Amino acid sequence: MKNEYYPFSHIICHHFYNQGGCSFCGYHSQKRTVSESPISVDQMIEHFDLFANKFFKNIKRADKLIIAPNGSWFTEIPKRLRHHIYKFINQNYISHLKYESRASLFIPEKARQELKIMYLATTDKNINVLTDKACDELTMALEEICSNHIVSFGLEVAYDTDLNRLNKRCCLDDYIKASRYVHGKGAQVCANILIAPHRIKDPVYKAFITARFGAEEMKAEEFLIMPCGPMKGTPSYDDWIKARWNPVSSTAASEIFRIIREQYPNIKIKYQDSMRIFSKHGRHGKFKRKPGRWSKKEKQKVRAKVRKISENVF
Numbered sequence: 504m505k506n507e508y509y510p511f512s513h514i515i516c517h518h519f520y521n522q523g524g525c526s527f528c529g530y531h532s533q534k535r536t537v538s539e540s541p542i543s544v545d546q547m548i549e550h551f552d553l554f555a556n557k558f559f560k561n562i563k564r565a566d567k568l569i570i571a572p573n574g575s576w577f578t579e580i581p582k583r584l585r586h587h588i589y590k591f592i593n594q595n596y597i598s599h600l601k602y603e604s605r606a607s608l609f610i611p612e613k614a615r616q617e618l619k620i621m622y623l624a625t626t627d628k629n630i631n632v633l634t635d636k637a638c639d640e641l642t643m644a645l646e647e648i649c650s651n652h653i654v655s656f657g658l659e660v661a662y663d664t665d666l667n668r669l670n671k672r673c674c675l676d677d678y679i680k681a682s683r684y685v686h687g688k689g690a691q692v693c694a695n696i697l698i699a700p701h702r703i704k705d706p707v708y709k710a711f712i713t714a715r716f717g718a719e720e721m722k723a724e725e726f727l728i729m730p731c732g733p734m735k736g737t738p739s740y741d742d743w744i745k746a747r748w749n750p751v752s753s754t755a756a757s758e759i760f761r762i763i764r765e766q767y768p769n770i771k772i773k774y775q776d777s778m779r780i781f782s783k784h785g786r787h788g789k790f791k792r793k794p795g796r797w798s799k800k801e802k803q804k805v806r807a808k809v810r811k812i813s814e815n816v817f
Contacts, residue, residue, distance in 0.1 A: 516574025529734025661716035699751035
């Protein structure tokens with residue numbers, strides 16, 4: 504089954520090989536064993552079918568299937584599995600399929616550079632041949648986008664300097680071009696907004712700026728808003744452990760979400776806090792506030808501060 508993986512046999516996000524990938528993402532260390540002992544595409548399809556059968560009623564009720572690969576749909580999900588999922592969607596009349604991609608994959612010269620870096624890190628044979636083949640496969644994969652697809656882009660924070668700090672290796676122009684491509688195929692765009700990632704100054708202000716960029720420049724139909732939390736094995740986790748970064752509080756994050764939702768009523772906005780990262784806030788003695796339940800007065804003060812900042816954006 505080895506040829507089934509060609510040319511994307513690594514499974515881990517290809518950006519992982521580019522100086523460790525995004526500085527806040529810990530999925531790479533969690534999934535490394537998968538890359539060392541990859542399963543066959545037949546096994547992947549079998550796993551998907553088991554999942555789809557078990558949760559079929561939920562999928563039909565939601566009328567949407569969301570796939571969250573460790574990386575990008577077009578490079579980390581094998582072609583045969585992608586087409587198997589397309590068939591499932593169409594045969595069962597599911598209105599939307601949602602998946603993720605790096606915006607740089609829509610920029611040929613950047614995609615080529617990223618894929619070449621991956622091959623340089625994983626093999627010492629036929630680098631240029633492998634890269635050429637991968638780019639050809641990617642070009643064909645991008646043509647698979649159609650009107651019932653929703654493509655999510657990890658915008659995170661709408662400042663090029665901050666994207667560099669997070670090792671995203673994308674620029675804002677990449678997100679604009681990628682969104683235009685997706686819309687040109689009749690599909691929808693989802694902008695992922697990361698609230699208060701580590702090493703970012705003025706995080707609340709920048710969360711609102713990022714939402715505005717997603718709405719006005721990317722023309723996104725959906726937002727996924729996520730507070731950034733420390734994930735083990737990442738630079739962000741090291742910053743948290745060493746008390747160099749205090750994750751955003753639950754109160755501030757929820758107020759940011761509320762204001763963005765109020766500002767953009769026509770955009771479908773989801774707020775994701777499934778990791779329950781808010782318990783991390785204020786853990787270290789170096790931070791001003793000790794952990795514990797917040798009083799109503801404290802919460803009101805934080806919300807008022809967030810609203811004040813939003814007035815400088817909207």
